Amino acid sequence: MTAIADIPEAPRAARRPQIGNPVLRWLRANLFSSIPNGILSVVLLAVLAKGIFSFVQWGLVNAVWLTPANDSSACRAVRGVGACWAIIPEKYRFILFGTYPFDEQWRPALAVLLFIALFYLSTRRALWRRELAYLWIGALALISVLMWGGVFGLSFVSQDRWGGLPVTLILATFGLAFGFPFGILVALGRRSNLPAIRSLSVLYVELIRGVPLVSLLFMASVMFPLFMPNGFNIDKLLRAQVAIILFAGAYLAEVIRGGLQAVPRGQYEAADALGLSYWRKNRLIVLPQAIRHVIPPLVNTFIAFFKDTSLVLIIGIFDLLTTAKTAIIDPAWQQFSVEVYIFIAAIYFAFCFAMSRYSRSLEATSGR
Amino acid sequence: MTSDAPRPPPRRRFFGAFGRRELKGLFWQVLVVGIAVAVIVFLWSNTVTNLSARRITTGFAFLGREAGMPISDSLLAYNPRDSYLWAFAVGIANTLRVAVIGIVLATILGTVIGISRLSANWLLSRLAAVYVETLRDIPLLLQLLFWYVLMQALPAARAAWRPIEGVFLSNRGLILPAIPIGTPHLWVLGTAVLGLVVFYVIRRRLIAQQMRDGKPRPAWPFAVGLIVVVPSLVSVLLGVSWTIEWPELRGFNFVGGLTLAPEYFALLIALVTYTSAFIAEIVRSGIQSVPRGQWDAANALGLRRSFMLRQIILPQALRVIVPPMTSQYLNLTKNSSLAVAIGYQDVVSIANTTLNQTGQAIEAIALIMAVFLTISLGISFFMNWYNSRIALVER
Numbered sequence: 001m002t003a004i005a006d007i008p009e010a011p012r013a014a015r016r017p018q019i020g021n022p023v024l025r026w027l028r029a030n031l032f033s034s035i036p037n038g039i040l041s042v043v044l045l046a047v048l049a050k051g052i053f054s055f056v057q058w059g060l061v062n063a064v065w066l067t068p069a070n071d072s073s074a075c076r077a078v079r080g081v082g083a084c085w086a087i088i089p090e091k092y093r094f095i096l097f098g099t100y101p102f103d104e105q106w107r108p109a110l111a112v113l114l115f116i117a118l119f120y121l122s123t124r125r126a127l128w129r130r131e132l133a134y135l136w137i138g139a140l141a142l143i144s145v146l147m148w149g150g151v152f153g154l155s156f157v158s159q160d161r162w163g164g165l166p167v168t169l170i171l172a173t174f175g176l177a178f179g180f181p182f183g184i185l186v187a188l189g190r191r192s193n194l195p196a197i198r199s200l201s202v203l204y205v206e207l208i209r210g211v212p213l214v215s216l217l218f219m220a221s222v223m224f225p226l227f228m229p230n231g232f233n234i235d236k237l238l239r240a241q242v243a244i245i246l247f248a249g250a251y252l253a254e255v256i257r258g259g260l261q262a263v264p265r266g267q268y269e270a271a272d273a274l275g276l277s278y279w280r281k282n283r284l285i286v287l288p289q290a291i292r293h294v295i296p297p298l299v300n301t302f303i304a305f306f307k308d309t310s311l312v313l314i315i316g317i318f319d320l321l322t323t324a325k326t327a328i329i330d331p332a333w334q335q336f337s338v339e340v341y342i343f344i345a346a347i348y349f350a351f352c353f354a355m356s357r358y359s360r361s362l363e364a365t366s367g368r
Numbered sequence: 369m370t371s372d373a374p375r376p377p378p379r380r381r382f383f384g385a386f387g388r389r390e391l392k393g394l395f396w397q398v399l400v401v402g403i404a405v406a407v408i409v410f411l412w413s414n415t416v417t418n419l420s421a422r423r424i425t426t427g428f429a430f431l432g433r434e435a436g437m438p439i440s441d442s443l444l445a446y447n448p449r450d451s452y453l454w455a456f457a458v459g460i461a462n463t464l465r466v467a468v469i470g471i472v473l474a475t476i477l478g479t480v481i482g483i484s485r486l487s488a489n490w491l492l493s494r495l496a497a498v499y500v501e502t503l504r505d506i507p508l509l510l511q512l513l514f515w516y517v518l519m520q521a522l523p524a525a526r527a528a529w530r531p532i533e534g535v536f537l538s539n540r541g542l543i544l545p546a547i548p549i550g551t552p553h554l555w556v557l558g559t560a561v562l563g564l565v566v567f568y569v570i571r572r573r574l575i576a577q578q579m580r581d582g583k584p585r586p587a588w589p590f591a592v593g594l595i596v597v598v599p600s601l602v603s604v605l606l607g608v609s610w611t612i613e614w615p616e617l618r619g620f621n622f623v624g625g626l627t628l629a630p631e632y633f634a635l636l637i638a639l640v641t642y643t644s645a646f647i648a649e650i651v652r653s654g655i656q657s658v659p660r661g662q663w664d665a666a667n668a669l670g671l672r673r674s675f676m677l678r679q680i681i682l683p684q685a686l687r688v689i690v691p692p693m694t695s696q697y698l699n700l701t702k703n704s705s706l707a708v709a710i711g712y713q714d715v716v717s718i719a720n721t722t723l724n725q726t727g728q729a730i731e732a733i734a735l736i737m738a739v740f741l742t743i744s745l746g747i748s749f750f751m752n753w754y755n756s757r758i759a760l761v762e763r
Contacts, residue, residue, distance in 0.1 A: 030490035037489050044491050189400075196397040200404060210741040212705035214716055215733060223729045226418045227411045307507035314709055321510055338521075341514045345506045352505035 059083045072332040084336040088343050091327040095344065098163010098318045104155065108166040111143045115169045123358050136177060143170070159237050163318030165347065167237070171244055171309040171319065176302055179248030186253035188282060191260055201253070208250035213311050216243045221315040240312050248305055255297045259290035299359035303352050310348075320344055415730065424727045431456070437721050439713050441629040452722055459718035460739055466632065466714065467701040467743070470639040474700060475693075477640060478647025485652050496648065503645035509706055512638040516710045519630040525621055534614050536622060542633050543615045546626035552606045559602045563594030570594075631712035635704065643700045647693065654689035655681070686758050694751035698744050705740075715739050 032038040062082025066089060067074045075084035088095075097105045118139045121127055127135070147166065150156035162170075189201035208216070220243035225233055263286050271281040291298075310321040318326070324344045328337045419426060435455040436448050443461045446454065484496035503511070520539055523529065528538035536543040547553070567590050574585045603610070615625025628636070658681050666676040705716040713721075716736055723732040 030488075033488055040489055041491050044489075044495065048491075048495070194393045194397045196401050200400065207737070207741075210744045211737045212702040212716065212740060214705040214708060215719075215736045215740070218716075218720060218723070218736075219733050222723060223733060226415050226729060229414050229417075303505075307505075310507040310509045311706070313509060314706075321507065321513075325513065337517045338514070341510060341517065345510055345514070348507055348510065349502070349505045353501065356501075356505060 057081075059085075070332065072336075075333075075336060079335060083339050084333075085339060087328075087333050087336045087339050090333070091330075091340070092343075094164075095320070095323050095327050095340065096164045097166065098323045099161050100163060100166075101155070101157060101161065104149075104157065107146045107149065107154070107157075108162070108164070111146045111166050112169060114139055114143055114146070115166075115173060118173075119355075140174065140177060159235055162237065164323045165320050167318060168306070168309050168320040171241060171312065172302070172306040174241055175244040175248040175305055175309070176252075178245045179252050182245065182249040183252030183256055184287065186249060187256040187260060190253065190257055205250045205253055208247055209254070213243075213247055213308055214314055216247055217311060217315050219243065236315070237317055240315060240317050244305070244309065247308075248301075251301055251304075252298070255294050255301055256290065258297070259292075259294035260286065262293045263289045296359045296363045299355055299362070303355050303359075306351060306355070307348065320347065422727065426728075426730065428731055430722075430726050430728050430731070433726075435722070437718070437725065439718070441632055441713065452726075455718050455722070456715065456735060459713060459715035462707075462712070463701075463704055463714040463716075463739070464743075466635055466639065466704045466707070466712070470636055470643070470700050470704065471697050473636070473640045474643040474647055474696075478644035479651050481644060482648035482651030483655070485648060486655060500645045500648050503642055504649075508638060508642045508703055509709060511642055512634060512706055512710060515634040515638050516630070519634045522630075525617060528617070534625075536615060536617075539630060540621065540627070541630040542628040543622045544626045544628070545612050545614045547610055548613055552603075552608045555606060556599050556603045556608055560595055560599040563598055567591050567594045629712070631707070631710050634710060635707050635712050638706075639700055639703060642703075643696055646696050646699075650689055650692045650696065651685075654685040657688045658684045683758060687755075690751060690755045690758065694748060694755075697747050697751070701743055701747065702740060705736075 031041040058081065062078050064074045064078055064082060064084050064086045067086040069090070072084070072086070075086055078084070093102070093105060097108045100108050118136065121135060122132065145151060145154070147162060147170075148157060148159070186201045186204060189197045190205065192198050192201075217240060220239040221236060224239050224242075228234075267285055267289065268281070271285040276284065309319055312319050313322045313325065316322070321344065324340050325337075328334055328340050416426075431453040432451050434449055435452045437455060438448050439446050439455065439458055441462070442458045443465050444454075444458050446458045481496045481499060484492050485500070487493045487496070519541070522537060522539045525536075525538045525540050528536040528540075528543075530536055534545040567587075570590050571587045574587050577583075578585055613624045615622045615627075617623075662680055662684065663676075666680045671680070704714055707714040708717040708720060711717070719732040719736045723729050726732075
């Protein structure tokens with residue numbers, strides 16, 4: 001293994017006298033600083049070049065980009081040597097929006113854009129005020145209207161026809177929007193000095209965190225009808241959403257509890273000294289400080305939910321992953337699942353990477 | 369609110385009437401617990417009504433009935449005529465098989481990648497960074513399906529790839545040469561594990577003696593004796609055979625060797641690569657958390673590099689690494705339940721089949737929860753014990 005270089009305040013190689021060609025100097029410092037390092041670099045370069053070469057061969061040179069509608073013969077001709085990207089233009093509407101009525105698909109598309117705008121606005125530090133909560137309520141209400149319709153001349157679309165990217169975004173975002181206040185209550189409960197409330201909160205958090213999300217989803221899809229009075233039933237999507245909210249609540253509660261612990265004792269005492277009630281103390285003094293502390297881990301938790309919503313595939317809800325998997329059931333296109341998976345992996349990656357970049361920039365600036 | 373008013377403001381007179389903080393606390397507790405109990409009673413009574421309407425008897429009596437479900441890939445001997453209880457045991461063994469091996473491999477791979485990210489070699493550290501970023505930002509289930517599709521696209525057994533002599537990779541899975549394990553082998557391994565424990569105790573005593581009189585006492589003769597010589601003697605006495613069995617192609621399938629089914633192999637690869645990306649970040653930040661001065665001081669003492677890493681850097685880095693590592697291990701174990709998506713029969717998948725066959729939803733889910741809570745608690749206890757062992761001892 002090579003030497004460990006990136007230790008804090010490590011003396012940089014750049015301190016050496018600066019002579020020669022800067023490119024050569026860079027190569028020498030970063031790739032060929034010693035003989036084993038040089039050998040490693042050459043080997044890695046060779047492997048990398050071979051990997052990139054075969055990917056380019058498969059994904060670009062030999063790939064099929066477009067075929068006549070519903071005709072995969074061109075793709076089958078290059079099977080094994082080239083990618084069939086033609087499946088994406090063929091199936092992208094289904095992958096992105098599922099079985100939503102074809103002519104109405106501008107509505108989920110607009111909903112997706114609204115979600116992105118909402119996420120973007122939530123990252124602006126200047127907007128971290130109470131108004132942000134109203135913005136969230138407004139945006140989520142607007143998205144619900146767009147998706148369901150039934151008012152303002154929009155035709156009604158029941159939620160068993162929803163699918164694809166909007167469903168993924170709805171599950172994750174509504175999970176956060178409802179799980180967050182719930183998580184705050186549970187976190188406060190866990191730090192409360194009332195023993196019954198504390199033990200209930202601990203029990204809830206540990207039970208949920210101790211079991212896999214898959215089993216919670218099974219519970220929501222199989223056991224929920226048993227729990228309810230005879231004849232009363234709610235939609236499968238909503239049941240999964242409830243499971244995700246309960247799941248999110250437990251994890252968010254632990255993150256928020258970390259923030260509560262970081263608020264100095266003096267702040268609590270000062271609030272008590274002012275005679276503030278429990279709720280006013282938490283709302284005005286403790287929580288604003290606590291949440292600011294934990295925004296980067298909150299973003300990371302959100303990334304995790306966003307990825308975890310894909311588990312609803314197991315109980316048959318049409319999120320992005322399920323629509324992708326369904327799109328390749330079509331016998332003509334069955335063999336080209338890798339291309340479809342790469343396509344939706346790129347979508348998931350784009351969302352998660354943007355959020356993790358943001359979380360990292362927050363971590364870098366929060367120390368100042 | 370004025371600062372010299374000890375009385376509560378008038379709008380809280382309801383609580384004010386109780387006067388004391390304790391009474392108010394009691395009120396809230398009774399309220400919350402009351403709501404929780406009411407909800408549970410409501411759900412429970414509905415469930416009882418619904419179950420009796422569907423003629424399902426609650427209770428775990430069904431565990432004794434014949435399971436009748438096929439389990440293709442299992443560690444324990446199983447046939448469909450066995451009971452549900454045994455089917456669950458097989459499922460638990462399958463979960464543990466993927467979780468334990470996954471944890472070991474993910475730790476190794478994650479550590480290598482985490483150290484690579486700190487490498488002086490620009491190319492290596494960049495590649496490690498790309499690995500971490502890509503794998504962390506794609507859902508595990510998608511990666512799992514992707515690996516499974518790749519497994520299915522592998523050539524048939526007759527045209528299997530042979531990366532190394534004796535290793536076959538085909539759509540039947542990965543086939544490795546193996547030593548067939550029987551009861552005598554377990555005796556030998558048991559002796560070795562026992563030897564390891566005894567050696568550990570002896571070593572502690574030797575170190576304690578060295579602390580007293582300062583004379584170094586080598587521990588390695590004990591290690592050789594207890595871990596190598598004694599088990600070898602047992603092996604010779606029992607006449608255990610350690611010949612490796614090489615797999616070979618007969619007809620359409622392989623005979624001999626160890627077969628990792630495609631479902632198991634895909635699940636293992638997905639869990640290991642995904643978790644290793646998170647472990648790599650933990651290892652990297654752990655090593656970076658050791659102050660530069662510690663390296664300098666160790667260098668100034670003229671310590672050998674391996675000694676320095678083992679005795680100075682690693683113990684300090686581990687303090688930062690172990691707690692988040694525990695939660696990664698727990699995540700990996702819980703994520704192994706995604707097996708149900710590709711048809712590897714872990715405990716969740718078997719509980720799900722049981723639930724569909726018998727309608728015993730509550731019992732099946734309760735069993736899943738019990739199994740995972742037990743595994744989680746087990747890992748937590750072990751890691752907490754380890755953590756307290758390596759924690760900073762302040763005098």
